[in-house]
Structures are given as C-alpha cells and as structure tokens.
Amino acid sequence: MPFDAEKDIPDEALLVLYANGDAAAARALTLRLTPRVFGHANRLLGDRAEAEDVAQEALLRLWKIAPEWRQGEAQVTTWLYRVVANLCTDRLRKRRGVALDAVPEPEDGAASPAEQMQERARVDALQEALGSLPDRQRQAVVLRHIEGFTNPEIAEVMEISVEAVESLTARGKRALAAALAGRREELGYHDD
Amino acid sequence: MTEKDRDNTMLDDLFAAARSDTRQAPPPDLLARVLADAEAEQPTAEAFDTTRVRRPGRWQQFVTVIGGWPSLTGLAAATMASVWIGFSASTTMLPYGLSNLVTGDAELYLTYLETGEFIDDEDL
Numbered sequence: 550m551p552f553d554a555e556k557d558i559p560d561e562a563l564l565v566l567y568a569n570g571d572a573a574a575a576r577a578l579t580l581r582l583t584p585r586v587f588g589h590a591n592r593l594l595g596d597r598a599e600a601e602d603v604a605q606e607a608l609l610r611l612w613k614i615a616p617e618w619r620q621g622e623a624q625v626t627t628w629l630y631r632v633v634a635n636l637c638t639d640r641l642r643k644r645r646g647v648a649l650d651a652v653p654e655p656e657d658g659a660a661s662p663a664e665q666m667q668e669r670a671r672v673d674a675l676q677e678a679l680g681s682l683p684d685r686q687r688q689a690v691v692l693r694h695i696e697g698f699t700n701p702e703i704a705e706v707m708e709i710s711v712e713a714v715e716s717l718t719a720r721g722k723r724a725l726a727a728a729l730a731g732r733r734e735e736l737g738y739h740d741d
Numbered sequence: 742m743t744e745k746d747r748d749n750t751m752l753d754d755l756f757a758a759a760r761s762d763t764r765q766a767p768p769p770d771l772l773a774r775v776l777a778d779a780e781a782e783q784p785t786a787e788a789f790d791t792t793r794v795r796r797p798g799r800w801q802q803f804v805t806v807i808g809g810w811p812s813l814t815g816l817a818a819a820t821m822a823s824v825w826i827g828f829s830a831s832t833t834m835l836p837y838g839l840s841n842l843v844t845g846d847a848e849l850y851l852t853y854l855e856t857g858e859f860i861d862d863e864d865l
Contacts (some may be wrong), residue, residue, distance in 0.1 A: 738750075
C-alpha cells in the first residue's frame with residue numbers, strides 16, 4: 550500500500566487490514582489515532598506524562614482486540630474515546646486520594662512572542678478551569694467543544710442519552726464561565 | 742452585549758485556542774512506543790498458518806467424489822434393495838434357491854442352537 554493511500558480509508562477498514570498483517574496499516578493507524586487519543590487524555594488529565602501512559606494503554610487494547618473487531622458494530626474512535634475516558638477516570642480517582650488540588654503548572658513559554666504567550670495563557674487558563682469541573686462535565690465539554698463530536702456521538706461514547714449530554718455540556722459551560730469570570734481582563738477579554 | 746453573550750464569546754475563543762494548541766501534539770517517543778506495540782501485537786503469517794484448512798482423508802475424498810452423504814445414503818439403499826431382490830427371486834430362478842438358506846436348513850440350525858443338540862452332535 551502506498552504511503553499516502555490510506556488517507557481515505559476509514560479507521561475500521563484500516564483495523565481489518567492491521568489484523569490481516571498489513572504493516573502499513575499499523576503505521577497509518579498509529580499516526581492517525583495517537584495524536585487524537587493523547588490530546589483527549591491530556592485535556593481530561595491535564596498531565597502529559599499520564600496522558601502518554603493512557604494513550605499507549607488505550608491503543609494497546611485496540612491492537613489486542615483488532616482480530617475480533619466486527620465492522621459495523623462501533624466506530625473505532627467512539628470505542629477508543631470510551632476506553633480513554635475510563636482510564637482517565639481511574640487515574641483521577643487515584644489522584645484525588647493523593648492530592649486534592651493537584652492542578653498542573655502551565656508549561657513555560659519563555660521565548661514566545663507576546664501573542665503566542667497570550668494564546669498559551671488562555672489555553673492554560675481553560676485547562677485549569679476544565680480541571681475544576683466534575684469528570685463527566687469535563688468529558689462532555691471537551692468532546693463537544695474541542696474534539697468536535699456531535700451530541701449523539703458523545704452520547705454513544707459516554708453511554709448516556711442525548712438529553713443528558715446536552716445537560717452536561719450546558720452545566721459545564723456555565724461552570725467554566727464562572728471559573729474564568731475573574732480572569733477575563735488578564736486573558737485579554739475586555740467588556741467593551 | 743449581555744453577560745451570557747460575553748461568556749459564550751470568550752469560551753468559543755478559548756475552545757478555538759485549545760483546538761489549535763500545538764502542545765497537544767504527542768511526543769515522538771510516544772509514537773515510537775505505540776508503533777512498537779502495534780507491531781508486537783499484530784497477527785503474523787505464522788498465526789494464519791495455524792488456521793490453514795486441513796487436507797481431507799481418503800474416505801472423505803471418496804464421499805465427496807460420489808456426491809456427498811445424500812448420494813452415499815442412496816447407494817446404501819440401492820445395495821440393500823438388490824440383496825432383497827436376490828433372495829426373493831432366487832426360488833424361481835435357481836434350482837436350490839438362495840432363500841433355502843433362511844427358509845430351510847437355517848431354521849434347523851437355529852433349533853439346534855436353542856436346544857444344544859447341534860453342539861452335542863458335533864462333539865459326539
């Protein structure tokens with residue numbers, strides 16, 4: 550298979566190729582899914598090292614289940630995001646037992662231009678506010694507003710009704726707005 | 742602009758910033774580890790060999806050649822019918838027909854066996 554030929558192939562078909570021993574499919578799935586899985590885990594956990602572990606573990610489970618994967622039953626991304634959420638929930642529960650207010654420090658952006666620093670400060674502030682939300686609200690908000698999932702897709706990932714998703718995202722956004730209200734000026738949002 | 746509108750504008754902007762945040766890119770060593778896992782877990786050619794179809798035996802080949810089990814059943818029925826025809830027709834076609842085997846001496850043999858006389862005669 551040519552290197553860029555797999556771009557148009559759905560995840561599910563690539564997984565079947567992978568299970569049939571296609572080495573190119575293994576590379577393509579790794580390059581396609583790892584950034585998404587890692588990014589999602591990082592947003593849920595706010596910790597890169599832990600997000601790396603979760604991403605590797607979630608994808609390892611995918612490789613193991615590949616030979617038994619039945620096409621048409623579920624989307625690979627839906628299945629993966631569900632696994633990531635479960636792994637993150639386990640880690641968050643353990644973390645609460647150790648340090649209740651363990652919010653990661655924003656990364657150092659020393660050599661960045663002013664605008665880039667402002668952008669990073671905003672992302673860090675959002676991440677910090679996301680960290681203050683209850684787990685399910687955070688997961689729903691991240692899936693809806695950052696990962697770009699639709700409400701029915703989120704319902705499938707979280708195994709809840711669409712109405713419950715709407716409720717979680719609405720409450721999550723209100724809580725985020727409240728958490729960030731005092732930092733509006735600092736983040737460059739003026740009331741005029 | 743209401744308070745809610747301002748909040749929504751700010752949140753939409755923050756979500757957009759989060760989506761384009763380059764720091765969410767996975768480190769290269771994570772990609773390498775994931776790919777190593779993928780290659781280690783990938784089914785190999787040897788794994789497929791174990792699922793290879795077994796070569797059928799001679800009896801199975803014979804059954805397949807004559808058309809499978811239905812044909813074999815028909816063949817057995819035809820054989821039994823021809824044996825029966827042979828027995829029933831032998832009285833008219835042969836001088837001492839095959840049916841004598843069951844209608845004549847055979848009855849006597851059975852009688853000997855029941856009473857034990859057959860064994861006594863042979864021994865004496």
